[in-house]
Amino acid sequence: MPSDERPARRGADLTLTIGVLAAVFASLLPLMRVVRPSSWLLGAIVLSVAVLAAGFIARRYRLPAVAVSLIEASVWVVFMMLVFLRDTALLWVIPTPETMRALPALLSRAGEEIAVGAAPLAASLALSMLIVGGTGLLTIVVDHVVLTARMPLLAAIGLIAVSLIPSIAVPGEVDIMAFVLLAAAILFLMRTDTRSREEPLGRESTRTAGVPATALGIGAIAVVVTLVAAPLFPQPVARAGSGSLGSGPGIDATLQLGDDLRRPREVDVMLVRTSAPAPPYLRATTLSQFDGSVWEPDRVRTVPLESEDPLGGVVVDEGIRLAEYATTVEVLNLASPWLPVAYPAVAVTGLQGQWTAAPYNRTVLSQAGTTQGQNYEVVTNVPRPTLEQIRAHPAGGVEQRDGTTSLPADLAPIVGDLATEVTAETTNDYDALVALQSWFRGPEFRYSLDAPVEEGFDGSGTEAVAKFLELREGYCIHFASAFALMARTLGMPSRIVVGYLPGAATSDAVERETLYTVSSAQLHAWPEVLFEGIGWVPFEPTNGLGVPASFSPAGSVPGGADDPTLATPAPSASSLVPGRSPDGLERDQNGGEAGSTSSAMNPLPALTAALGILLALSIPALIRVLRRRQMLASARAGDAAAAWLAVQDAAIDLGIDVPASETPRTLGTRLVELHGAPAAEMSQLISAIERASYAPGGRHAFWQGDAMADAAVTVSAAMLASVDLPRRLLAVLVPRSLIVRPGSVYAGSGATARAR
Known part of the structure; x- marks a missing residue:
């Protein structure tokens, strides 16, 4: 070198x-x-x-x-x-x-x-x-x-x-x-x-300008x-949990679902059919430990699912009825180590791979596998106590674990104060919990995915719960966390479940069982409270989703169509609308009927889109103007190649051939004879580019800079004025010279001269 x-x-x-x-x-x-x-x-x-x-x-x-x-x-x-x-x-x-x-x-x-x-x-x-x-x-x-x-x-x-x-x-x-x-x-x-x-400069090709x-x-x-x-374009598929990097959505089990629930697009994750009167909630895992900032998934003893009776039976007090149901789940698009199962599961069959069962919370998980593509059946034994029975059983019991009643030291006083205030007139634990549930689902609270994240509200910590109880607006995480903590202030064991709401009914049926689709937008969190002799009973405090848990007096006919003794919350009619997201349900509830045309249309989005389109269309012309100014500035500094390139670009914009086979003199003569270029200015430019190409040191003729730039402007303007208006507008708005370079194969062969 x-x-x-x-x-x-x-x-x-x-x-x-x-x-x-x-x-x-x-x-x-x-x-x-x-x-x-x-x-x-x-x-x-x-x-x-x-x-x-x-x-x-x-x-x-x-x-x-x-x-x-x-x-x-x-x-x-x-x-x-x-x-x-x-x-x-x-x-x-x-x-x-x-x-x-x-x-x-x-x-x-x-x-x-x-x-x-x-x-x-x-x-x-x-x-x-x-x-x-x-x-x-x-x-x-x-x-x-x-x-x-x-x-x-x-x-x-x-x-x-x-x-x-x-x-x-x-x-x-x-x-x-x-x-x-x-x-x-x-x-x-x-x-x-x-x-x-x-x-090196001086032998550089003019085509690099x-x-x-x-x-x-x-x-x-x-x-x-x-x-x-x-x-x-279609937005990215929603991920129910941001942690999974495998195929399909995942499940976030740390109660930080805010961003995941606000995903722009939903995807069906499961198909479900069941022998139960209504489709069940499907749990993935439970969260009992709360350190004041986050609920942690329970880390409990597991046994291989293939072992004998891995989940164990459901034990309830004498006189409480158990109803057995079978639920079949086909996973379409869900990659998670936690298996969505109905509760309380006593058997799970049909799984592929190595899976383990946690008898404590009756969940199923895999250390290395995934739920993607699984098709399995879950058998449940659901306790169905009467209203009198559940009122007679206190919250608590021998199954209570350390952590299900613990409270963080920095818990805001508003949590306990409101719990005491709302339940002041109740006489038993169940009625107290129903009072809390009704209060959350009442008109004082509003379901919203637009929680003020910038105020530290997007979470389940003590500060977020206190803020939620002040503003009374949030989504399932806030409702579930507040309910569980308020129950603990009343001395009741509580935990939170992460899973899916019941799916939307389809028109299909298998073996006379309605087929339900569960979407990623139905990822949900709800609280449970432990009742002695009955087990963990779920509640639904989230305003606008599902229906509250309730039990009927002993006079109700067990198993009848009007039997409301469901320990598992059933979906509301609105939650069964296909394709409806929780945010859409909330809007329907608080903002009138969905699809109403009576409200005034906001013109701002359409105006913004129109301005964006106009801006996009004007970008090529603006770039062409900037490029032309740069070349003319170089020409005024004495660069003859820049002045000649400005003329070549103007010709290309008008659809005129600028082939590599023509010398500057041949091209200039053709532009004068056929395309309206003035002869005097063109002659000046031809002399300048020939001198720059062949004369020693002739590349930069700074004493002729202004004259060359003015000549290039005059020639370009004359050629533009010589064509009709549509062609002129096309040359200005869609300049071909941005992508077609002089002398390239796309600039024409020059074999056919184009008349004016």
């Missing part, structure tokens, strides 16, 4: 290295809404800087590409050992056999956090190690592809794929800032690589398409 080109090459390498760092950082931005930003972000940036700096220094000494990659890998190993695994390393940086044993455990722990966690995840040491290490490896690969292989477009594909992973795992709104930064970084890499390949403007135009069009067109 000539000595005068080495500084230019080193400068290009430095620029590309900075571009790689920017692109890697931009690809990480979408991850911040899945994993809370913390020390992992700083670690990822520091490691990327260290890897790229090592690679740049190694290339300055002209080391082989393999040596550069080995040096970068060594930096990666030293950083990872020093930050995450130094306790198992020799001299803090050298891996040992103990390191190799500890590494799989950390990776497994990180995978478990991703699989069962709820976005946004709090980054533990294991998850931080996974993210930082992955970022470092991505940096090494991209650095090799861009600076060694000189294939920035291939690197762009990898970076885009990485940036899309968080959106695939947790669908949501487009992260515009991350998209713009990544697009800009990729275009910067491509342009820098292209310039590093060009010949305007490339920065073209790149800017491509980026602007991409941004506009993302902002305007993307919302018109």
Whole structure:
């Protein structure tokens, strides 16, 4: 390599290295809404800087590409050992056999956090190690592809794929800032690589003029398409739980369902049929432990489902009737380790894979499998006490576990005060719970998915519950958490269940049993209270969903059509409307009949869409104007090639052939004779471009800059004025020159001259 080109090459390498760092950082931005930003972000940036700096220094000494990659890998190993695994390393940086044993455990722990966690995840040491290490490896690969292989477009594909992973795992709104930064970084890499390949100035082809403007135009069009067109396409499928990365939605069992319930699109997750009088709620897991900030899934003893009587029988006091039902579930689109089952299950058959049963809460789960594609039957024995029986049984009992009555030390006084106030006139535990249930479902409360997240309301902690009881507006998490805590302040054991509401009835039936569809929008949370001699009894405090649990006097005929002695809440008529989301039910209840046309139509969305479309349509013309101004500015500085390129672009916009086979003089003569270009100005431009092409040092004639720019403007305007109005508008609004370059195959062969 000539000595005068080495500084230019080193400068290009430095620029590309900075571009790689920017692109890697931009690809990480979408991850911040899945994993809370913390020390992992700083670690990822520091490691990327260290890897790229090592690679740049190694290339300055002209080391082989393999040596550069080995040096970068060594930096990666030293950083990872020093930050995450130094306790198992020799001299803090050298891996040992103990390191190799500890590494799989950390990776497994990180995978478990991703699989069962709820976005946004709090980054533990294991998850931080996974993210930082992955970022470092991505940096090494991209650095090799861009600076060694000189294939920035291939690197762009990898970076885009990485940036899309968080959106695939947790669908949501487009992260515009991350998209713009990544697009800009990729275009910067491509342009820098292209310039590093060009010949030195003075022998540079005039056809490379305007490339920065073209790149800017491509980026602007991409941004506009993302902002305007993307919302018109089908939205990502709703994920019932943000933690699952497998096929289909999952189940978030940490009571942080707010974002998941607000997904833009629903998907059917199960088909259900049952011998019960009404479709049952399907539980996934229970949550008894509450530390003041979050309800945790119960971690209880499990036994293999294949063992003899894994769930055990349902034990109730003498005289309380048990009703046996069979429920068949076909999973369509649900990836979860928790199996949705009716309650109380005594047997589950038909499952594929290894599953375990938890006798305590009668749930079924898998340590390695998934619910996706399962088709199984659940047999339940449902206690059916009479009203007199349940009133005579206090809340509590021998099954009570530590944690089902515990309250956090920082519980707001409003929780206990309201519980006492609402239940003041009741004389037994059941009536007290019914009073709470009726109060929540009364006119004082409103179901809404638009809880004020910015006020810390989107959760189930003590502060969120207190805020909910003040504002009296929220969704199932708030209702269930408040009910369970208020029951505990009254001395009653309570827990929360995460599962699905009963599905929507279809017109199909199997073996005379109605088929119900359960959608991802029916992911739900409800409370249960333990009654001595009866078991866990579910309640439905969520306003606008399901029907409240109730029991009838002994005079009711058991099993009759009017038998209301259902211990499991049954779905309301509105919850059986196909395709209706909880938010839609709430609007119907509080805002009049669905589909009413009496309300005034808000013109703002239509106006916004129209303005967006107009903006999108005007983008090409605006880019063309900016590009033309750039070329004229270069022309006024004495660049004859820029002035000539402005004329060529004007011709292409009008549909005039600008082939590579024609010299400037031949093309100029044709434009004068056939397309209205003025002869004097065209002659001036032809002389300037010929002098720039063939005369030594003639490229920049700064003393003729203004004259060349004015001549280019006059020639372009004259050609535009020579065509009819439709063609003129087309040239202005849809300029072909943004994508068709002079001399390219799309610019025409010049064989056919087009008349005016």
